[in-house]
Amino acid sequence: MLLPEPIEQLVLALERLPGIGPKTASRLAFFLLRAPEEIPKQLSEALRDLKSKIRFCEECFNITSADRERCEVCDDPRRDGSILCVVEDPLDVLSFERTAGYRGRYHVLQGLLSPIDGIGPEDLKIRSLLLRVERGGVREVILATNPSMEGDATALYLREQLASLGVRVTRLGLGLPVGGDLEYADQNTLLRALAGRQEMS
Ligand SMILES: [Zn+2]
Numbered sequence: 001m002l003l004p005e006p007i008e009q010l011v012l013a014l015e016r017l018p019g020i021g022p023k024t025a026s027r028l029a030f031f032l033l034r035a036p037e038e039i040p041k042q043l044s045e046a047l048r049d050l051k052s053k054i055r056f057c058e059e060c061f062n063i064t065s066a067d068r069e070r071c072e073v074c075d076d077p078r079r080d081g082s083i084l085c086v087v088e089d090p091l092d093v094l095s096f097e098r099t100a101g102y103r104g105r106y107h108v109l110q111g112l113l114s115p116i117d118g119i120g121p122e123d124l125k126i127r128s129l130l131l132r133v134e135r136g137g138v139r140e141v142i143l144a145t146n147p148s149m150e151g152d153a154t155a156l157y158l159r160e161q162l163a164s165l166g167v168r169v170t171r172l173g174l175g176l177p178v179g180g181d182l183e184y185a186d187q188n189t190l191l192r193a194l195a196g197r198q199e200m201s
Contacts, residue, residue, distance in 0.1 A: 007033065059132075061108040061125045063090040073097075073105055080104045082139040086129065086158065088112050088146060092182045096144070099187045102194060104142070107132065112150040113157055121157065129158070133165050140168040142197055146181050147172075159200045170197040 003011065007029050014025035032040045057064050057071035064071035073079055073093070083104030087093060088111065096102045109124045121127075132138065143158055145151035155171055162169050173196020182190065 056108075056110075060106045061110055061128070062093050062106055078103075081137055083142065084129075084132065084138055084140070085142045085144050087144050087182070088151070088154075092144065095182050095185065095190060096194075099191050099194070101191045104140075107141075109145070109154070112145060112148075113154045114150045124154075126158065126161065130161055130165070133162060133167050138167055140170060142194070143169065143171045143200065144182065144194075148181075155200070169200045171200045173197050 010029040010032070011022070011025045014020055014028050015022055020028070032043070053066050054063055055066045055068075056062070057069075057074055059070050059074040062071040062073065068075070080103050084107050085096060085102060085104055086107045086109060087096070088109055090108055093106050093108060096106075107125065107129045109126065109129070111119055111124050113119060113121065113124065129141075133141065141158075141162055143155040145154045159169050172193040185193070
């Protein structure tokens with residue numbers, strides 16, 4: 001089927017989003033075409049602001065507003081900079097912050113190692129993590145990647161990289177469902193996993 005160019009472009013753009021195949025992309029595009037004016041307008045404004053009003057923290061790569069260099073956590077002098085909690089994405093930071101039980105700082109990898117998808121160490125914020133540790137002042141690195149295949153592989157890789165830097169390396173304790181996602185863990189489970197973190201041997 002030949003689609004008019006603007007629809008074709010929208011379908012192609014939507015198809016690039018995770019979890020959206022050609023069928024869903026077409027359905028969404030036609031929904032937006034028929035929808036009241038304010039729905040596509042709100043969406044396009046939100047998309048425009050996403051890149052112009054949000055940026056990544058220069059220190060930990062968490063998200064922050066575009067007028068800051070460092071995020072709220074990195075700028076907060078009451079947070080303990082000797083403990084770094086390493087997570088996959090900013091949503092995980094949000095999960096930990098919601099527990100209100102963690103007073104250290106973060107390092108956001110912006111993904112996990114995944115050879116199948118062609119994602120290697122250089123695609124993640126790993127070099128900057130090692131530099132942060134090398135700079136000194138960090139006592140413990142908590143590897144809080146998801147208990148999934150990619151999360152475990154990433155944690156193992158980081159443990160090896162951190163081994164020679166004289167820092168304590170821990171992994172979140174049991175209680176998290178295997179194959180699960182930190183993002184969906186309830187606050188108590190997350191707090192238990194944090195309290196039960198173990199030395200990575
Ligand atoms: Zn930060």
